[in-house]
Amino acid sequence: MDNCLNNVFIKDIMTTNVVYVNPKEGVIKAFEILLKHKISCLPVVDEDKEIVGIVTTTDIGHNLIEDRYTLDTKISDVMTRDVITIGPDEPIINAIKKMDKYGPKGEIINQLPVVDDNNRLIGIVSDGDIIRILSKCLK
Amino acid sequence: MDNCLNNVFIKDIMTTNVVYVNPKEGVIKAFEILLKHKISCLPVVDEDKEIVGIVTTTDIGHNLIEDRYTLDTKISDVMTRDVITIGPDEPIINAIKKMDKYGPKGEIINQLPVVDDNNRLIGIVSDGDIIRILSKCLK
Numbered sequence: 001m002d003n004c005l006n007n008v009f010i011k012d013i014m015t016t017n018v019v020y021v022n023p024k025e026g027v028i029k030a031f032e033i034l035l036k037h038k039i040s041c042l043p044v045v046d047e048d049k050e051i052v053g054i055v056t057t058t059d060i061g062h063n064l065i066e067d068r069y070t071l072d073t074k075i076s077d078v079m080t081r082d083v084i085t086i087g088p089d090e091p092i093i094n095a096i097k098k099m100d101k102y103g104p105k106g107e108i109i110n111q112l113p114v115v116d117d118n119n120r121l122i123g124i125v126s127d128g129d130i131i132r133i134l135s136k137c138l139k
Numbered sequence: 140m141d142n143c144l145n146n147v148f149i150k151d152i153m154t155t156n157v158v159y160v161n162p163k164e165g166v167i168k169a170f171e172i173l174l175k176h177k178i179s180c181l182p183v184v185d186e187d188k189e190i191v192g193i194v195t196t197t198d199i200g201h202n203l204i205e206d207r208y209t210l211d212t213k214i215s216d217v218m219t220r221d222v223i224t225i226g227p228d229e230p231i232i233n234a235i236k237k238m239d240k241y242g243p244k245g246e247i248i249n250q251l252p253v254v255d256d257n258n259r260l261i262g263i264v265s266d267g268d269i270i271r272i273l274s275k276c277l278k
Contacts, residue, residue, distance in 0.1 A: 001140050001141045001144070002140045002141070005140070032204060034200075035197075035200035035201050035203070035204040036201065036204055036205075038197040038198075038200075038201050039197075040179070040197070057196060057197075057200070058174075058177040058178075058179070058196075059177075061173075061174035061177075061196070061200075062174050062175065062177050064174070065171060065174040065175055066175075093277060096270055096273050096274050096277060097274050097277065099267075099270050099274070100270060100271050100273075100274030100275075101274070103267075107267065108267040108270050108271055110266075110267060127249075127266045127267055127269075127270045128238075128242075128246065128247040128249060128266055130266075130270060130273075131235055131238050131239060131247050131266045131269060131270075132239050132247055134235050134239075134269075134273075135235050135236050135238070135239030135240070136239075138232060138235060138236065
């Protein structure tokens with residue numbers, strides 16, 4: 001198991017076909033994108049595809065239902081700016097540690113954007129991707 | 140790592156304070172509950188607390204945005220009835236395997252309801268709970 005975990009890298013399990021959004025979009029639009037694609041988070045990128053934030057279905061949905069947003073609320077107004085990212089050449093053990101260490105209030109982070117050396121978005125890795133490879137390692 | 144994984148059981152990591160819902164409730168109500176509590180799935184139980192189904196934020200949200208529900212749509216109309224559950228005394232390795240094996244279309248199952256011998260809901264275990272204990276095992 002340990003051997004297997006040390007020899008699998010983020011680039012081996014990440015999703016490269018990532019749905020992302022511009023910070024100038026409205027939160028309602030972001031929520032629609034999240035639901036339409038059945039995804040739980042949306043990286044926010046600038047025109048150079050550098051990552052500048054992240055929004056999640058749970059956060060946006062919760063604030064919508066609590067009436068904390070208006071029709072004019074922009075993603076840049078509400079996104080998390082302190083994004084925990086990971087590199088494609090890191091072992092998946094690093095993702096497990098980061099998801100646990102940097103999650104809010106005892107929660108874990110469910111998704112880590114994968115970035116190149118210039119902080120440009122190239123993929124995303126989820127806790128589900130890790131469970132899937134763990135299951136393979138256990139066989 | 141393997142040793143650690145074999146000696147941690149579902150009851151050690153499950154959440155016991157589970158939010159659940161009745162099959163007769165409407166889907167809009169279920170979606171509100173999911174968003175309000177910032178949770179990604181909602182076990183559906185009968186009057187004996189036996190599990191009869193499950194609904195997820197992504198599924199309900201996706202179908203709502205695609206206009207596939209009406210105000211009268213009930214949870215029992217749309218819930219997944221073939222629920223994959225786990226027992227409290229199973230090792231967490233079993234949860235990893237079940238999440239991978241029974242997920243739809245290459246996805247994993249993110250949450251497994253924990254049931255007693257009478258199929259009554261006593262907890263829930265998420266992929267995040269597993270990532271958290273893996274991170275501890277790696278220390």
